[in-house]
Amino acid sequence: MSFEGTQKYIASKELQLAVNAAITLERPLLIKGEPGTGKTMLAEELATSLGTDLIQWHIKSTTKAQQGLYEYDAVSRLRDSQLGDDKVHDISNYIVKGKLWQAFSAEQRPVLLIDEIDKADIEFPNDLLQELDRMEFFVYETRETIKAAQRPIVVITSNNEKELPDAFLRRCFFHYITFPDVDEMRAIVDMHFPNIKKQLLNQALETFFSLREVPGLKKKPSTSELIDWLKLLVAEDIPPEALQSKDGKQTIPPLYGALLKNEQDIHLFEKLIFMARR
Known part of the structure; x- marks a missing residue:
């Protein structure tokens, strides 16, 4: 795999090196830069150039790390139990897969975009450390471990709205997109x-x-x-x-x-x- 930009995206030599280094090291690529410098578009065009799927996780101020793994829909299960629905006996029917789960279970190695990570709570990046390191997580409701079939290419963008924890930064390959001349x-x-x-x-x-x-x-x-x-x-x-x-x-x-x-x-x-x- 090698990224050299696309017909729709001009990547500088430094950016090309950063993308390819992150892929080789199998580390998340942390991209910073001014808003509007093409950070999100980079992930889109990277997926296009590699001929693979793009899984996008757009972060908000209310986003929790757990949502990227899975969510247990207890309300739907309670409703179905009141209605006497047979599927209530299988708890897996109420597990909603998050973006990381989708990326881990993809048949082809995808590009996972965690967009604007600095919008979330300061603990958000730390809460993802183990999952991004080991590429696995445990589902307590079903007592199963979800492991990545192949390590996805992870692109993380930040607008520098808040500082990211050192422990998180150590696990990333960093590149700052300078403004074009x-x-x-x-x-x-x-x-x-x-x-x-x-x-x-x-x-x-x-x-x-x-x-x-x-x-x-x-x-x-x-x-x-x-x-x-x-x-x-x-x-x-x-x-x-x-x-x-x-x-x-x-x-x-x-x-x-x-x-x-x-x-x-x-x-x-x-x-x-x-x-x-x-």
Whole structure:
């Protein structure tokens, strides 16, 4: 198995090395980076490139590690017992398989995505240490041990909202996706808009990167937001000249709502533009 990116996903040499190293070491790949830098998409395209299934576990603030293993549906069993249903005598009918169980029992080695692990409680990563290490867990209700038929390729993403425990970090292969430079971003855009006018792209990239450099922004525009903005510029047939004022100075870009996502950043940018023009 070797990952080199796909037609839809440009992976840097460093990212390719990280993915392939994690597969070789059979360790979870922990991916960090700014929101919108393609962390989740990496797992999707990795599964595509390897021709295998992707099992996605999207983490929320209320998610518990046990849910990834299995859940016992006691309420359904109680209801069925009141109705006299015969299946109530087999407790396995009320065991709901979690994402890890699905990955462990897959016929073909899958890619398991644990997405945005930092959203969960601080104990969540520690609660998965043994299962990710041994690739097995015990089901107390049925008195059986579930072992992985083959070790899944585990990709874990984090937006750095909270620190992860050291014990968990030691078990992962870590990679931070750095934000693309102008040339890398141009290659990414070319995948989405192969026929975009060069002058429009040049001016849009200049505006985008200068906007990211504005000091004090609460949320810098990301790759996904640039793609959305370009899609709008192309759809509305916005000329390159509209992205810059006649005197060559920066101006408020058209359709800026695709780039700036909160009112504080919009007010800050407008204020800086106004001050620059005085």
